[in-house]
Amino acid sequence: MTRPQRVLLKEKSPAGVLRRTAVSHIGFRVPDLQVTTRFYGRVLGMHVHDITDERVRLGWGAGHHVLELREGEKGLHHYGFEVRDDGGLDGIRERLNDAGIPFEPLSADYVDHAVGDADGIVVTDPDGTAVHFHTTVARPGENAADPGRRPIKFQHTTLGTADVQPVVDFFTTIGFRVSDQLADGRFCWLRSDRDHHTLAVVNVGIGGDLDHYSYDLAEWEDFKSWCDRLTELDVPVAWGPGRHGPGNNLFVFFDDPAGTHIELSAEMEKFYDDRVEYTPRRWTPTPGSVNLWGGQLPVWRKTSEGN
Ligand SMILES: [Fe+2]
Secondary structure (H helix, E strand, O other): OOOOOOOOOOOOOOOOOOOOEEEEEEEEEEOOHHHHHHHHHHOOOOEEEEEOOOOEEEEOOOOOOOEEEEEOOOEEEEEEEEEOOOOHHHHHHHHHHHHOOOEEEOOHHHOOOEOOOOOEEEEEOOOOOEEEEEOOEOOOOOOOOOOOOOOOEEEEEEEEEOOHHHHHHHHHHHOOEEEEEEOOOOEEEEEOOOEOOOEEEEEOOOOOEEEEEEEEOOOHHHHHHHHHHHHHOOOOOOEEEEEOOOOOOEEEEEEOOOOOEEEEEEOOOEOOOOOOOOOOEEEOOOHHHHOOOOOOOOOOOOOOOOO
């Protein structure tokens, strides 16, 4: 029997660390813009904020947008982070300059509802996808009531790539820290605030892909409401409910009409970088690590050991 391959994803020593940076928005292409826009209203409780000939922006009624949809072949267009760290954006600029990674100013219309002066940059990740970083924005429409019918916030983005290490290098250069990885090096979870991950990277064999993205629910009780409501809306639950090993978060997955995997999550592990030193854990790459509750996997996921 061949011994399973073990890969240690290296984390650079941090030149600067982000502690108050969270996902901001995400943009992807969908084959049928109208159908997908209606889905996000009907199922996720979102409102259309803004429409142009090129794209539709959606969010929860007020404040910064969450989603930007464009018509086209299914795929990731860009993803963004809100940098709430004091001087955080300048620190990112400095670290990118030191690493010789070029970046451009971000169009101010991606920083809608800026608190103070809108400021941002756009940089290209190792797979060629645009990544936005911008200063604090107002989000009065989030964390609101009715958690059984709408999530409380956008929580993380999980990129699909063909090579995990360069993406990890890129984001640790910017100021993210590695929280956990699978021991075969095919999955890595990174943090930029107290949450165990705001970004994850998984080897799916092709670069520039969106593996899934996730919204937070308030508590376990909400999962029951959501699974019942998804069933009433004829949206099949694709995976879960379960609990992930890395992050220890509860999860359930379903797909939008374009086949984009959406995760609902709660109870994610918190990291206290200013009080504790952490060593990234290396999880055995088995279904039981990714799903502690019995190890069932979705049809699109394989682990290198155990299935
Ligand atoms: Fe996730």
